[in-house]
Amino acid sequence: MKWLVALATILAPAAARADVVSASANGFEIRHSVAIVIPQPLAFEAFTQISQWWNAEHTYSGKSSNLTLSLTPGGCFCETLPNGGGIEHMHVAYVDPGQRLVLTGALGPLLYQAATGVMDIKVERIAGGSRLTLDYKVAGFANGGADKIAPVVDQVLGDQMARFRKYAAAMPQSR
Structure with missing residues (x-):
């Protein structure tokens, strides 16, 4: 047990x-x-190819290939559903290609709450490559339990960022 504490x-x-x-x-x-x-x-380009790295377990359709991200103001981070329906997960509020993307909306179960969020994605050059920082701020009613939902959203976004990093690192650099 001591080794577990030391590892942590x-x-x-x-x-x-x-x-x-x-x-x-x-x-x-x-x-x-x-x-x-x-x-x-x-790195920015890899992030925008969301259908390639987003975890299908966190989609309504069960298929990441149904996700799209339109990089124009008012554009949509959307998902098509097999019955002809669809979902607007977030919409694009700001695009500075290669550097910054701001999306607004409510992900997952937040869609059904009186809450909304701003997801600010910044990509910066650092020694040896780049750093992508995702900042997601959510406010509203959220059934009065946003503090209880936060760790779950954190875990889901952590999984997404790990998947993004793996996808981006494997991209050919001769583009």
Whole structure:
């Protein structure tokens, strides 16, 4: 058991790049940051190819291939459903190609609450590659339990960022 505590202590600094920044009954802020050994424009491009890395378990259709992201103001991070329906997960509020993308809306079960969010994705150049930081701020009623939902949203976004990082790192750099 002591080795488990020691391992947790050693790994704790790595977890500092992903956390619930703040949470209350009516809102929360989650931030994830991943470093990737690829150029900044390529990291941004990889993020926008959301159907290639988003976990299908966190879609309504069960297929990541049904996800699209239109990179124009008012554009949609949407999902088509097999019956001809669809879902607007978020919409695009701001695009600075290669550097920043701001989406607004409510992901997952937040869609059914009186809550909305702003997801601010920044890609910056760092030594050896780039860093993508995703900051998701949610506010509203959320059935008065946003602080209880925050750790679950943090876990889901953490999984998505791990999948994104793996996908981005495998992209050919000769684009």
